[in-house]
Each structure stands twice: as structure tokens, then as C-alpha cells.
Amino acid sequence: MYKTKTWNWEVGQRTIADMTPNSDHKWQEEIFISPDGEKASAVVCLDDAEFSIRTNDSVSENTFEKLWELNYTTNGDLCCYAMQDEEWTVMVADKPWEETYGFVWSPLFSADGKNVATAVQQDMEYGMSVNGAIWETLFENANNFAISPDGKKSAAVVQVKSMGQADLKTFRSGIFSIAVDGVAWDNNLMNLWTPVFDNNAYRVAAQVRLTLYDYSIIVDNTLWENTYQGVWEPLFTPDGKHVVAPVRQGGKWGMAKDGQLIWQATYANCWHHQFSEDGENLYAIVAPEYGKFTVAANDKPWEMRSPVVTDLAVSPDGKKAAALANTLNKDWRVCVNGSVWDGSYDMAWKPVFCPNSEAVAAKVRKNGRYNVLVNGKPVGGEFDMCFDPIFNADGSKVLVRGLHDGKALRVVANVPK
Amino acid sequence: MSIQDRKIEDEGLAYGVSKLTTDKIQQTFQALIDNETGAKLKAFSESCMRCGMCAEACHFFVSHGDDPSYSPVGKVSQTMTKLLANDGKVTPDDIYGMAQIAYTECNLCRRCVHYCPIGIDVAYIMTTIRRFCHKLGVTPQYIQDTAHSHSATMNQMWVKDDEWVDSLFWQEDEAREEFPNLRIPMDKEGADFYYSVIAPEPKFRTQLIYQAAAIMNEAGCDWTMPSMPGWDNSDMCMYSGDFEMMGRLKRQHFELAQKLKVSRIVMGECGHAFRSIYDNGNRWLGWKDYPVPVVHSIEFFAELFEQGRIKLTGKIQEPVTIHDPCNIIRGYGLMDKLRYVAHQLCDNIVEMYPNREHNYCCSAGGGVINCGPPFKKVRVEGNLAKANQLKATGAKICIAPCHNCHGGLEDVIHHYDLGIELKFLGDLIYELMEKPE
Numbered sequence: 001m002y003k004t005k006t007w008n009w010e011v012g013q014r015t016i017a018d019m020t021p022n023s024d025h026k027w028q029e030e031i032f033i034s035p036d037g038e039k040a041s042a043v044v045c046l047d048d049a050e051f052s053i054r055t056n057d058s059v060s061e062n063t064f065e066k067l068w069e070l071n072y073t074t075n076g077d078l079c080c081y082a083m084q085d086e087e088w089t090v091m092v093a094d095k096p097w098e099e100t101y102g103f104v105w106s107p108l109f110s111a112d113g114k115n116v117a118t119a120v121q122q123d124m125e126y127g128m129s130v131n132g133a134i135w136e137t138l139f140e141n142a143n144n145f146a147i148s149p150d151g152k153k154s155a156a157v158v159q160v161k162s163m164g165q166a167d168l169k170t171f172r173s174g175i176f177s178i179a180v181d182g183v184a185w186d187n188n189l190m191n192l193w194t195p196v197f198d199n200n201a202y203r204v205a206a207q208v209r210l211t212l213y214d215y216s217i218i219v220d221n222t223l224w225e226n227t228y229q230g231v232w233e234p235l236f237t238p239d240g241k242h243v244v245a246p247v248r249q250g251g252k253w254g255m256a257k258d259g260q261l262i263w264q265a266t267y268a269n270c271w272h273h274q275f276s277e278d279g280e281n282l283y284a285i286v287a288p289e290y291g292k293f294t295v296a297a298n299d300k301p302w303e304m305r306s307p308v309v310t311d312l313a314v315s316p317d318g319k320k321a322a323a324l325a326n327t328l329n330k331d332w333r334v335c336v337n338g339s340v341w342d343g344s345y346d347m348a349w350k351p352v353f354c355p356n357s358e359a360v361a362a363k364v365r366k367n368g369r370y371n372v373l374v375n376g377k378p379v380g381g382e383f384d385m386c387f388d389p390i391f392n393a394d395g396s397k398v399l400v401r402g403l404h405d406g407k408a409l410r411v412v413a414n415v416p417k
Numbered sequence: 418m419s420i421q422d423r424k425i426e427d428e429g430l431a432y433g434v435s436k437l438t439t440d441k442i443q444q445t446f447q448a449l450i451d452n453e454t455g456a457k458l459k460a461f462s463e464s465c466m467r468c469g470m471c472a473e474a475c476h477f478f479v480s481h482g483d484d485p486s487y488s489p490v491g492k493v494s495q496t497m498t499k500l501l502a503n504d505g506k507v508t509p510d511d512i513y514g515m516a517q518i519a520y521t522e523c524n525l526c527r528r529c530v531h532y533c534p535i536g537i538d539v540a541y542i543m544t545t546i547r548r549f550c551h552k553l554g555v556t557p558q559y560i561q562d563t564a565h566s567h568s569a570t571m572n573q574m575w576v577k578d579d580e581w582v583d584s585l586f587w588q589e590d591e592a593r594e595e596f597p598n599l600r601i602p603m604d605k606e607g608a609d610f611y612y613s614v615i616a617p618e619p620k621f622r623t624q625l626i627y628q629a630a631a632i633m634n635e636a637g638c639d640w641t642m643p644s645m646p647g648w649d650n651s652d653m654c655m656y657s658g659d660f661e662m663m664g665r666l667k668r669q670h671f672e673l674a675q676k677l678k679v680s681r682i683v684m685g686e687c688g689h690a691f692r693s694i695y696d697n698g699n700r701w702l703g704w705k706d707y708p709v710p711v712v713h714s715i716e717f718f719a720e721l722f723e724q725g726r727i728k729l730t731g732k733i734q735e736p737v738t739i740h741d742p743c744n745i746i747r748g749y750g751l752m753d754k755l756r757y758v759a760h761q762l763c764d765n766i767v768e769m770y771p772n773r774e775h776n777y778c779c780s781a782g783g784g785v786i787n788c789g790p791p792f793k794k795v796r797v798e799g800n801l802a803k804a805n806q807l808k809a810t811g812a813k814i815c816i817a818p819c820h821n822c823h824g825g826l827e828d829v830i831h832h833y834d835l836g837i838e839l840k841f842l843g844d845l846i847y848e849l850m851e852k853p854e
Contacts (some may be wrong), residue, residue, distance in 0.1 A: 026597075026598060027598050027600070029600070029602075030602070030605055048593075066586065068603055069603070069604070069644070102579075103579035103582070103583060105578055105579055105582050105644060106578065106644075106645070119578060119579075121577075121579045126577070126579075141569075141570075141577055143570065143577075143578055143646065159569075165562070166428075166558050166559055166562035166789075167562075168428070168429055168432065168558060168561055168562065168565070169432065171562075171565045171569075176569065190568075191568045191569060209568065212551070212554065212659065213552070213661075215661075229661065230661050230664075230665075248661075250452075251452065251453075268703035269702055269703035287703040290703055290705070291703065291704065291705030291706075293703070307704065307705060307706065307708070308704065308708040310675050311675075326708075328706060328707070328708075328710055329674075329680060329681065329708065329709045329710055346680070347607065347678055347680065349678065365607070385607070
């Protein structure tokens with residue numbers, strides 16, 4: 001993910017830039033801080049239909065009629081969609097791709113941030129472009145976009161057959177498929193969702209609905225033999241050899257591996273499953289009882305129960321998991337391996353484990369003020385807004401990036417024992 | 418008149434029925450009774466006293482010359498009672514009629530429930546019949562097409578991903594002519610709320626997005642709109658009986674809010690979408706309540722007025738009446754807030770009789786209008802009751818804070834030549850609010 005070794009890890013706080021909106025600008029949009037905490041950027045409106053990107057104190061000379069979806073990639077490049085003369089392109093590190101499109105949306109990044117993919121519409125046909133190279137074949141429609149972890153392959157659900165208005169028979173005959181790098185599988189199906197790649201070999205799995213009632217999983221264009229009352233997102237095992245997905249049978253949810261149940265269908269719901277890196281442990285958010293959610297590790301639910309559980313994260317060593325619990329989107333709490341940290345918050349963000357799995361951090365908000373908690377304790381100060389914390393390689397320090405009184409701040413703190 | 422005497426040709430129903438056998442019908446019914454119903458259906462089925470109190474409560478009955486086959490108890494008799502009495506041994510032709518009754522002659526408005534001495538929920542029974550028909554593949558063509566759209570695009574109008582975002586940009590640009598620094602902040606993480614709409618807004622009623630942006634902008638709201646699928650809060654799968662897809666849609670909708678880390682979702686002026694979120698879809702997914710609070714526009718506008726965040730230049734002086742959408746009022750109790758907002762905007766409110774939770778349905782809700790042109794005549798004629806209500810008020814304007822109600826009332830107003838203008842609350846707020854010079 002992040003190449004943190006070259007970053008400045010000297011403990012202390014530094015002001016990166018005063019990002020107070022410039023009175024010469026008509027307005028300034030949301031501020032983003034680079035992963036290393038050294039740059040703060042925002043889209044600024046200079047004049048009617050004249051937008052640019054401000055980074056720290058300077059404004060890019062590149063101006064466009066419209067800019068949106070500004071964000072930093074994991075390798076620190078600033079990425080954004082830009083429109084000029086009714087044509088859209090992608091800006092990466094202040095350089096626009098040469099290719100232009102009718103429209104662009106749904107940006108996707110490789111794990112290292114070096115490869116950028118986007119959904120594109122060109123002459124009312126749909127597909128994807130990776131690093132400025134559009135698919136050779138485009139389709140009547142495309143959605144549910146995905147790229148491989150290394151960013152070299154892209155996939156989407158595509159419409160391969162036309163259908164007239166309210167044409168039920170054609171729809172049921174199957175008009176959708178999965179296209180990988182623009183090449184559609186020959187299975188035409190009623191519905192497909194959430195294609196996902198494996199880690200290494202560019203295999204692809206997706207959810208499928210075969211009839212109005214029968215759901216299953218398709219892997220590299222081959223359907224599982226069994227069908228279910230429902231399925232959620234499939235996931236490859238880390239070695240790429242198997243596919244695991246939550247499935248619904250007899251009105252309850254369980255987990256299936258290559259079409260065979262590995263967790264019996266006993267849950268009111270089961271979703272957001274994740275493997276440990278070694279594939280030994282499988283975690284998921286589950287509801288052992290109606291209205292009561294928790295996390296299950298290898299089909300063993302934690303004792304903790306909450307009306308809502310979200311944002312499951314698994315530690316690099318696979319021995320721990322963390323998740324967020326809340327009630328009616330309030331009273332947010334951080335849970336690690338079933339233990340709930342003291343303190344509740346108005347909002348919390350997905351927990352982040354340090355590389356050695358010993359510490360876990362989470363960004364939280366209470367009464368409009370943002371903090372980063374590490375192992376349950378606030379570090380780095382309080383902010384008007386802040387970004388997800390990032391640990392250094394040995395997990396001894398944490399970088400906190402935040403905004404306070406218009407200033408972008410970079411704080412490095414020791415991880416509390 | 419029985420359903421056999423008023424069958425309407427529909428491609429979806431005909432296609433579905435053509436695939437049926439009596440065995441399949443019976444097996445499907447038995448599976449439904451065994452696996453998806455229980456004490457509730459049994460209690461409702463066995464406790465009806467045939468008192469007929471529900472009949473006068475139904476606009477279809479009242480509007481069709483008190484024809485008992487249109488009464489709630491009559492509709493139950495022709496569907497669930499018949500199925501139970503025969504252990505599901507009915508003909509494909511019977512199923513056609515049952516589907517027509519359940520999908521097009523009952524709005525699931527629950528008015529009859531209020532008049533039933535023992536509280537039998539006919540809407541639940543009709544919903545169960547719809548579920549049964551869905552399982553048999555016998556659904557009206559147009560509502561099924563909407564359900565297909567939901568499954569393929571996560572919105573009900575086949576709106577493609579780029580068309581949605583482009584519509585937001587378009588409305589933002591248009592609105593900047595009037596409000597120079599207006600923004601529709603896209604995918605803003607941590608905002609107070611995300612504003613969700615139903616797919617007809619980007620498709621046919623983009624001015625509603627414009628107006629909403631103007632109101633949020635002038636009220637100084639911390640808000641966002643999502644660029645990703647899940648933005649459409651509507652859910653015709655709830656009404657077609659495809660609960661699995663209903664759940665999938667609600668998951669997308671709520672998880673979008675969770676991803677954006679907003680405190681709540683504010684919904685545009687829609688009724689059925691609200692029901693799918695506070696009652697049906699959320700619960701199908703295993704959440705007892707909603708995982709992210711959802712606020713209907715009525716509540717949201719009331720909040721803005723209470724906090725003095727909307728300044729008006731004046732009030733409507735013409736007589737204005739209020740339609741009470743079933744899913745928001747009878748189903749959720751927002752009648753007082755609706756009136757509070759309406760009185761902020763209008764000096765001369767003339768209530769319909771009956772009103773509030775006793776008001777008649779628009780005859781379009783419950784997915785009935787989504788069953789499309791074949792059933793329009795029955796739907797409109799089925800709401801003479803509403804036409805009479807509207808006419809009696811002498812109002813020049815009718816406020817209806819629901820999309821389907823708008824569709825239904827437009828047809829009623831046109832058919833009965835009532836000369837009444839229909840408005841959303843957002844229309845009136847936008848019209849009356851202070852704007853930049």
C-alpha cells in the first residue's frame with residue numbers, strides 16, 4: 001500500500017499549509033491531504049466555468065470547465081476528473097490523459113496507486129479505460145467496475161444484447177455478461193453484480209441471478225453448480241484457488257466455498273467477509289439473531305451484539321479483527337476481537353491495523369471535533385476534520401493528518417503502549 | 418361484478434400465466450404458506466367477521482358504485498380466502514385475476530385497516546398475494562420492467578451511471594445562473610446528510626433536484642449527493658413481491674450512506690420509498706430499525722422552518738388543500754409536520770374531508786401506477802372519491818409531497834377536469850423563498 005519508509009517520521013506537529021480560501025477565488029471545495037501529509041489540495045473555482053487545483057499555496061496553471069472526484073492515490077499522486085469543451089479526461093499528478101471521453105466516473109486504483117482506471121462513456125457506449133487506454137470494445141451499458149490489485153486488468157458487468165422498452169422476455173433470456181479488458185464472457189445472464197479479481201492470476205468471480213429466484217456465483221465464466229435464495233459478494237481465497245461467498249438457504253445466511261456450505265446457514269445476515277492474508281482465518285459481519293449483529297471469526301460469533309456493525313478490518317497477521325458498532329448511526333464504538341473500547345462517538349471510520357498487527361487506530365468524530373484513537377487512546381490532537389491514520393513500517397509511530405482553523409497539519413505521534 | 422368480468426389484457430400477466438400448471442400453483446402456494454407466513458396470516462384469515470366496515474374505507478369500492486368485489490373483504494375473498502379454502506388448487510386463469518386484484522385494485526394504503534374493528538391488515542394479505550404471484554412469475558408488465566431496471570442499474574428508470582452524475586452537473590450549472598456560488602457537493606464524506614431521490618427525478622423532473630439544491634444552498638446545509646448507484650431510494654421490488662431484490666436495493670442505499678459517513682439520509686418527496694426504508698427493506702436485511710436515520714422531506718423542511726433557515730418573501734393566498742400520502746401519514750404519522758410546513762407557506766389552507774390519517778389514497782400508490790397504461794382507466798375511475806374530495810375544497814392548489822401521489826392526482830385532476838394545480842412542498846418553498854438579487 002503506502003511506501004512509508006521514505007516519509008518523515010520525526011515526532012511532532014507541523015503546519016503544511018494555510019488552506020484558508022483565497023478571496024480571489026469564487027470558492028474552494030473540500031480539502032484533501034496527501035498520504036505522506038506533505039501536501040494539501042482542493043478544487044478551486046477561479047471564475048465562471050474556470051476550475052483549477054490548489055496545492056498548498058500554489059494553484060495549478062491547468063484550468064478546466066469542471067473538475068470533480070479529487071483524491072490522492074496511495075503513491076501520493078493527485079487524481080481528478082477534468083472537463084474541457086464537453087470532453088472529459090483524467091488528471092494524474094497534474095497531467096491530463098491524452099484520451100478524452102464523453103464522460104468518466106468511478107475511479108479505481110491499483111493497490112500501489114500507480115495504475116488508474118475509470119469507467120467511461122464514449123459516443124454513448126460504455127466500458128473502461130486504464131491509464132488512458134480505452135477498451136477496444138464498448139457496450140450498450142456497463143456498471144459494477146473493478147480492477148485487479150496490480151491494476152493491469154479491468155472488468156465490469158456489461159450489456160451484450162439490446163432490449164426494447166418493458167421487454168420482459170428478452171431480459172429474462174439474459175442480456176448481461178462480464179467483460180474483462182473489454183472482452184465479454186459468452187455466458188449471457190439475467191443479472192450480474194460485483195465482479196472481483198483474485199490477487200495474482202486475474203481470475204474473476206461475480207454474483208449472478210439466473211432466474212428471478214435463483215442466485216449463484218460465476219467464476220471465470222463457469223457457474224457454481226448450486227443455486228441459492230440469495231448471494232452477496234464473492235471473494236477469492238488469498239491463494240486464488242477458491243471462491244467464498246455468503247449464500248442464503250432456507251431464509252438464513254451461511255458461507256459457501258466453491259458452491260459447498262462451509263458455514264451452515266444460520267444467520268439472519270452474513271456479509272463483508274474477509275480473509276487473513278494467509279487464508280487461515282475467515283471473518284464476516286453476521287447477525288446471529290434478527291436485529292443483532294456482530295463479527296464471526298471462522299463461523300464463531302463474538303459475544304458482542306449491536307443493532308448495526310460495519311467497517312470490518314483484519315490485522316495483517318490475521319489473528320485480530322476490528323469493526324465498528326453503532327445504534328441508529330449514533331453511539332459509534334470500536335470493537336477489537338470482540339472487546340469494545342471505552343468511549344462512544346457520533347461517527348467513526350474503518351479501523352486501521354499497524355503492520356505488525358499490535359496496534360489499531362480509528363478516526364472518530366464527537367460534537368463536531370475529530371480525533372484519531374490508537375488502541376483506544378486519542379493521539380495527535382483534535383481537529384476540525386482529519387484523515388485516516390497511517391502507521392510507520394514498524395508500527396511504533398502514527399501519522400495523523402488534519403485541518404484546524406483552515407490550516408493543514410501533519411502530526412507524527414508515538415503509538416501508546 | 419367479479420374479477421372474471423373485468424379482466425384487463427396485460428402482456429406480463431398473460432406471459433406468466435401461460436407458463437403455469439395447477440401443480441406448480443399448488444406447490445408454490447404451499448411453500449409460501451409453510452415458509453413465509455405464520456400466525457399473522459392465520460389470525461387475519463380466521464378472524465374476519467365479514468362485517469363490511471372495511472368496504473366504505475376503500476376508494477375503489479366507493480368509486481365503483483359500492484361494488485362489493487372492490488371492497489377489501491371482497492378482494493381478500495377472491496384471492497387469499499379462495500387459495501386457503503382450496504389448498505392452493507386454483508387454475509392459471511384464477512391466478513390472472515388474483516394478480517390483477519392484488520397489483521392493480523389495491524394500493525396497500527392501509528386505510529381499511531383503520532376501519533376494521535379487529536385491525537385486519539388487508540395490505541399485508543394483498544402483499545402476500547403479490548409475493549405469491551411474483552413466485553409464480555405472474556406480474557404486470559410495467560412494474561416487472563421497473564423491477565428489472567432496479568436489478569440491472571439499482572434505479573427504477575434504467576438511468577445509466579453517467580446520466581445520473583451528468584444530471585447533477587446540469588442542474589448545478591443551471592442553478593448557478595440564479596444562485597451564483599451554488600454547489601451540489603458530490604460524495605462529500607462526513608456531511609450531515611446525503612440527499613436521495615427517486616429515479617424519475619433525473620429522468621423527468623430534474624427541476625426538483627434544482628429546487629432541492631437551491632433550498633440546501635440557501636439554508637446553509639452541510640449536505641452531499643452520491644455519484645454512485647444507491648442514490649435512488651425507490652423500490653418497486655417491494656411492491657412486485659421480489660423481496661430479495663428489495664433487500665439488495667436497500668443494502669446499496671444504506672451502505673452508500675455508511676460509506677459516505679453521513680449522519681442521516683434526507684429523502685425527497687416520495688412515499689413508497691420511505692416505506693421501503695423505514696419498514697420493509699431494512700427489516701428484510703436483518704436490521705430492526707434503519708441503520709442510518711432517514712428523514713422525509715416533510716420533516717426536513719419542518720426542521721429548516723423551525724430553525725429559521727428559510728426566509729420567505731410571502732405566502733400563497735389562494736385556497737390550498739393538502740393530500741396526505743399514505744406511506745408518510747397513515748404509515749408514519751407526519752400529518753402535523755406536513756401541516757406545519759404547509760401553513761408556513763400558505764395563508765388559506767382548506768382541509769379535505771376526511772383528512773390526515775383518514776384521507777383517501779391517491780389510487781396510484783402501492784405500485785398501482787407502475788403497472789402502467791393497461792390499468793390507467795381503472796385506477797383513475799377508482800378514484801372518484803378523491804376527485805369529489807378535491808372538488809369540495811374549492812382549492813386552486815393541492816400540495817402532495819409524494820411522487821406517486823402526484824402521478825395519480827394529475828390523472829384524477831385531468832380526468833375529472835378539476836382545474837387544480839399540484840405542488841410539491843419543494844415547489845412552493847422554492848417559489849416563495851428569498852433569492853439572491
